[in-house]
Amino acid sequence: MRFTWIAAAALLALSTTATPAEARVCDGGRSSQLAAVFSVLHAGVGEWYLRGWGSLENAPPNKFWLGFIPIYGWPYLSIRSAIDSSRCQTFDRAY
Numbered sequence: 001m002r003f004t005w006i007a008a009a010a011l012l013a014l015s016t017t018a019t020p021a022e023a024r025v026c027d028g029g030r031s032s033q034l035a036a037v038f039s040v041l042h043a044g045v046g047e048w049y050l051r052g053w054g055s056l057e058n059a060p061p062n063k064f065w066l067g068f069i070p071i072y073g074w075p076y077l078s079i080r081s082a083i084d085s086s087r088c089q090t091f092d093r094a095y
Helices: 002-016 032-041 045-050 061-066 076-086
Strands: none
Touching: 032 045, 032 076, 045 061, 045 076, 061 076
């Protein structure tokens, strides 16, 4: 009897679990998850990807260049950039 209740509870738990959310698709069909990964690697690169790469003028200058400063650029700006990229935002705020 105990096994039946445990099996029923396990089946109920497995059937009601939420499925993983799909990645947000930004303008141009670009993935917000990939943009966030690029931003973790270096601040501003995720926004540059969301803007369609191109010349360095498409990269957000404050985040990109300040990203080379230790401690401020990484990890702070990289995290800030990853949050913005995951929301499909291409702001250039460095605060």
